[in-house]
Amino acid sequence: MNKSELKKEIGLVPALAIVIGMVIGSGVFFKPTAVFTSTGAPGLGMMAWILGGIISIAGGLTAAEISAAIPRTGGMIAYLEETYGDVWGYLLGWAQTVIYFPANIAALAIIFATQVVSLLSLNDSMLKIIAIIVIIFLVCMNSLGSKTGGAIQTIATVCKLIPLFAIIIMGLASNSSGAVRLLPMTAADHPIATSLGSALVATMFAYEGWINVGAISGEMKNPGKDLPRAIVGGLSLVMAIYVIINVAYLFVLPASTLAATKTPAADVAKIIFGQSGGKIITIGILVSIFGALNGYILTGARIPYAMAIENKLPGSNWLAKLHPKYKSPINSSILVAIISIILVFSGKFDQLTDLLVFVIWIFYVMTFCAVITLRKKQPDLHRPYRVPLYPIIPAIAILGGAYIILNTLFTQPMNAGIGILFTIIGYPIYLSRKNKFKKSDDNIA
Template sequence: MGKDELKKNLGLVPALALVIGIVIGAGVFFKPTAVFTATGAPGLGLIAWILGGVITIAGGLTAAEVSAAIPKTGGMIAYLEETYGDMWSFLLGWAQTIIYFPANVAALAIIFGTQAASLLGMSDSAIVPIAIIVSVFLIIMNLFGSKTGGVIQTVSTICKLIPLIAIIIIGLINGNGGTVRLLPMVAQNHPIATSLGSALVATMFAYDGWINVGAIAGEMKNPKRDLPIAIVGGLSLVMAVYLLINVAYLFVLPASALAATKTPAAAVANVIFGQAGGKIITIGILISVFGTINGYVLTGMRVPYAMAVENKLPGSKWLAKLTPNSKVPVNSGILLGIISIILIFSGKFDQLTDLLIFVIWIFYVMTFFAVFVLRKKRPDMERPYKVPGYPIVPIIAILGGLYIIFNTLFTQPLNAGLGLGVTLIGLPVYMARKNKFTRNNED
């Protein structure tokens, strides 16, 4: 069977590294702008980072039960298909193909262009061209094979740790803000509920990506034991790093200054390291963002390919085409590139990230709720791992997700409507093609 052909050679350490590597990307360096703009005060901003971590860990603990019980390659798509049926797994795959992965690539490419233009002293008009060049370059590089993409990922993961560690250590030691910079808790004219909600959406982009580790369950030596540990352990470490670096930011610059700059990490680096040292840190940040884009390109081009192999998408024969030598889904990569470039022209990093977070969290909540559904529908299902604190922990994850979704609906109705509209376009596509689906027999 297809699943048995996968080499089960991944242990706990690579899975743990993958969670940390996927999650720590551009958000930690650039989302403080959106967080402290939304809250207007450092205290509420830090609460948003903490709350985002708590919701994500609760989600990780909850989703881990589903991923351990359904250790199939495909991750969340497999979970939704097993729990709710073909239609919901199709809509997730559709949303990932049309919104989630292209918007991630576009948003990260925009922030790469913003950082590069700032470093080189170029005007804002250079941001979009740089963003398009870097995204096209990485798609081309990934067409040479997954090994090439893997090398880029490894180098960038190492490089991303350098600016993180440097800013945390030097910022905390030499920063002169102290506790004064951590106050006040709430700013005037910033309603707590909506301000915290908007900041939370921003932090969730920085925490996003953790669930994608479930996609490699079929290649893990012991996914039922190691996958939950990797998700929870990795997210706990990420949360600690995010809190430390945001406190370091606030020790160096006030929340108002962080909200006023498009490149908060670089601004902090310039203060504590000087202009020359700040540029070196900025280069490290650029490499980190470069690697994060690469990660989304590498995984993103495989989603439409996997759907096309089962004849689920219009033009499936074209999308399922592989390169002759490297066996990479070339046309699925081209599709990802085209949609990403269209989104890049918006030039709006925060709008794109809020859009993709809104859409993907609808499916995250469904994954969390799947714990309740499967326990009722399939009580005899083998569950080597069960979420601790059931049902409280899953309820925390679900309520947190619903808060993110409804806050976006109320505070950004056009953005939410666009996300829902594009996702729901998948319904008529599903209805038109459901009788043409073929099965990979990967169970």
């Protein structure tokens, strides 16, 4: 085996665990507020969770084909460069640097701080201060190297399952009359098409992370067989957990109450377990958010660092520098942290998540279309895995993504406009630097 090749050691079970671990984060605990606010009715809200899962499964199955066929460092950036040219890969890297990762980090820091304020009965004026402190703390911890960041991630992954299953089990058993809260299906004052679309955007934040599933294909023993099983099995299990826990929420509190609170999971936990037990569950939720936040800080810095290594960003000399002792991309971490802290001052969790979902789904849809394009342009390309039921599965992913994008354009034109503007800003920067790009093994001039 070539020394540069990845070891093929991952089987089906660890692949399933990776899928589940990458996807389940904070959205399941906090997005019920946005979902039931958007729909005005529990039935349509539950439909949004199911549709979000179906679109994610279709997206995962589709993106996995191109991931297995082009197992290059950079993931989606490499897929877009191969299919559409360097500019689109650059714009994705730029958008991930200035919008996607910072907005994710800011949103998670805000919701972490909201949970802390609620748990400790602090004044709301402390919210932004706590959010900024947790970002700075985790940037410092990750500067100690990926081993430290990985250890935090492992502990958080285990802890996040505890509040999930505790709420599901006790919530479903807590109130025999709770089933009536699953109806009505729709609300008269909420148009179905736009309401479902807005709720779907909210649920997609909870499903975020599935695009990384294909990244493990090069390390799987049998990707053609096990990769689709891991995607369908892992995302189906995640969808089942999301649907069941939302049913548990509705068994305890009506949709109108869930829509009115910033901390739906914590409120449900207090009712089920009492004040003391509720606080323990809330701490578990905090650990889950902390882990998700750590994951985005850990991985987010790698995007500008990788671009800086190739001299693609202004200030690449500085951004490409590593910590002298721990060899972590400390300067890139500082850049992402600064942008994240600026976004924290918006104080709007749902606006930030809708913004990042809108922007990233533009590139997701391009990735799905790339699968079809490469089938035509490069029919002889080695594909260890092919998306099943082609072209039906890619069509579901593309149509679902287009619905999310168009709905955001119509219902949140300002948010969509901000996302498009910040992405387009990357184009003149690309033009000004494209003649200075260097291969990653070159030194930066």
